[in-house]
Amino acid sequence: MRALLTQTRTELTLSLRNGEQLLVSIVIPLLLLVFFSLVDVLPMPEGVTDAVDFLAPGVLALAVMSSAMVSLSIATGFERQYKVLKRLGTTPLGRTRLVAAKIAMVLVLLTIQVVVLVGAALALGWGPGGTPALTPLALLLGTAAFAGVGLLMAGTLRGTLTLALANGLYLVLLLLGGMIIPFSEMPAWLATLGKATPAGALSTVVQSCLRDGAPAAGRAWMVLAVWAVAAPLAAARWFRWE
Amino acid sequence: MPSADASRPPDPAVEVDDLTIRYGDHVAVDGLSFRAERGRITALLGPNGAGKTSTVETLEGYRRPSSGTVRVLGLDPAADHGRLVPQMGVMLQAGGVYTGIRPLEVLRLFASYYDDPADPEALLERVGLADRRGATWRSLSGGEQQRLSLALALVGRPQVAFLDEPTAGIDPAGRQLIRRIVADLRDDGVAVLLTTHDLDEAEKLADRVVIIDHGQLLADATPAELMATGQGEELHFGAPGGIDVAALAEHLGAGVTEESPGEYRVATAAAPATVAALTAWLAERDLPLADLRAGRQRLEDVFLRLTRSAADADAAAGAAPPLDGADRRGGGSRRRRPGRGAARR
Structure with a gap:
């Protein structure tokens, strides 16, 4: 237990010490939320009068993607490249506790993000609706899905390639995933594609949890659940420790 | 077990x-x-x-x-x-x-x-x-x-x-x-x-x-x-690479090999007369003597000898018996392939 706690605390410290990771996981979602809530330039879905009502659920989904996929994959990818994972393999820590520590780290990071972003959204006049009780489940499924994608990259590609790909995917999924730009504004084929990604599924689900009048999310829950199972399985199957 | x-x-x-x-x-x-x-x-x-x-x-x-x-x-x-x-x-x-x-x-x-x-x-x-x-x-x-x-x-x-x-x-x-x-x-x-x-x-x-x-x-x-193996029966010296080892061998009355560029081994005891003959031969040709070692050799010499080409290894094995017979794996067929070793240091 001491090893698990120390491992989690150390990984969290290293993550928070890393400026780029803080930028991706806190600063960018916060900036998007505040800027586009105040500056009325983004198209909004039908029935949304206050931009923050659409943006708050969107940036929560974005926060999951940034910590579970981007931060986790970049850190793990470099740990693999610099043989940290290999070295840990000859300590009594063991894979189970290492993976548990990484999950714990992501969840703590996510908690910090949620507190900051929800606080900011409320300050901007956000009035949550929908079925908020399901939000934690949605965020956990999203975490599993994105962590699976992130670890799949980290465990199969070089550290620098993982870095580039994770950041590229972040931007693509930010645009395609319905997080700040509604699917209703996209051509049908692009919206269909976007909704099939874990980002699109998660944002649709979180919208339905936190916004009255959001589109029904039954299908999105299913897509999200598939990603949440398939991606970690794929990571477990193909992850190489060296 | x-x-x-x-x-x-x-x-x-x-x-x-x-x-x-x-x-x-x-x-x-x-x-x-x-x-x-x-x-x-x-x-x-x-x-x-x-x-x-x-x-x-x-x-x-x-x-x-x-x-x-x-x-x-x-x-x-x-x-x-x-x-x-x-x-x-x-x-x-x-x-x-x-x-x-x-x-x-x-x-x-x-x-x-x-x-x-x-x-x-x-x-x-x-x-x-x-x-x-x-x-x-x-x-x-x-x-x-x-x-x-x-x-x-x-x-x-x-x-x-x-x-x-x-x-x-x-x-x-x-x-x-x-x-x-x-x-x-x-x-x-x-x-x-x-x-x-x-x-x-x-x-x-x-x-x-x-x-x-x-x-x-x-x-x-x-x-x-x-380091004890072959001790005392060899003389090592350093000099410019590529000297005429055949001529030197004749002069000294003992085999001379260039173990690696500029590193030579003379297969004879380091008697003062041999050393004198060697230095005289080099002096005649205006060749500098980089170093001269007799008797106790360094591990490096052992290492080079062990990792030398098959022909040299067999010759060396004649002078120095295998260090650990039980662990030495059988015979010439498992020895080094020729042409390796000298350049590897």
Whole structure:
């Protein structure tokens, strides 16, 4: 237990010490939320009068993607490249506790993000609706899905390639995933594609949890659940420790 | 084989029996056998690509033998990995540490993995990094990283330590420090197995030297035994490369070979008359004499002889019998392929 706690605390410290990771996981979602809530330039879905009502659920989904996929994959990818994972393999820590520590780290990071972003959204006049009780489940499924994608990259590609790909995917999924730009504004084929990604599924689900009048999310829950199972399985199957 | 459950693991700490490791068609380790004892420093010595790291990584449990067996503290490093790792200290050739972490943080982290760890502060002091506690791993010099890696190998108070090239790329002061710590480990009864391609290192530090090349055992002996072979019957000198060895041999009345460019061996006792004849011959041709050694040879000479081409190896084997008959694998067919070795130093 001491090893698990120390491992989690150390990984969290290293993550928070890393400026780029803080930028991706806190600063960018916060900036998007505040800027586009105040500056009325983004198209909004039908029935949304206050931009923050659409943006708050969107940036929560974005926060999951940034910590579970981007931060986790970049850190793990470099740990693999610099043989940290290999070295840990000859300590009594063991894979189970290492993976548990990484999950714990992501969840703590996510908690910090949620507190900051929800606080900011409320300050901007956000009035949550929908079925908020399901939000934690949605965020956990999203975490599993994105962590699976992130670890799949980290465990199969070089550290620098993982870095580039994770950041590229972040931007693509930010645009395609319905997080700040509604699917209703996209051509049908692009919206269909976007909704099939874990980002699109998660944002649709979180919208339905936190916004009255959001589109029904039954299908999105299913897509999200598939990603949440398939991606970690794929990571477990193909992850190489060296 | 004693029971793995015995309260005190059996000696020797490390047993390698007929180990073979293949990567596809490439044979990295080929029928290697040796032992490493507790309270002894065993050096696994060989040129780059000799199979040292493959062997050590098998002992650490990273890979399984293609054939043959390895035992560490009586355990199978792969199958009994969980029981072995608390007693094992490992230093990888490079890396192995979070790039953004500080020395004391990583020592405390590793200490948390073990039931009875060494004191991280004291260990930091011991490897001479007490004044670098604010630096992150990536800002440490190569030598400082090596010392921190060594400290991480020791934090769990291991019974057996595997150190892969522990002094590679380190300045002389750091090298001295590491040698002292490794010697202390030995004195505490730890079985230390280190790899090196540095002959000087093996000669200074090891109680036993296991020389391998192309994955095969060439010699397994103490440094003193290795250096004693062929002693007194040879004269070594350094001079410009490419001198006429045939003419010199005729002049001296003894065989002369150029062992590597500019390094010569005369197959005769170093009698004063021979030395005089040699210097006179060189003087006539206005050739400088770089150095001259008689009698006690360095491990480097042994190493070069052992890793020389097949023809030379057979000639050398005539002058110096195999160092360890039992472990020497049979006959000429397993010896070096011709044309290798001289350029490899």
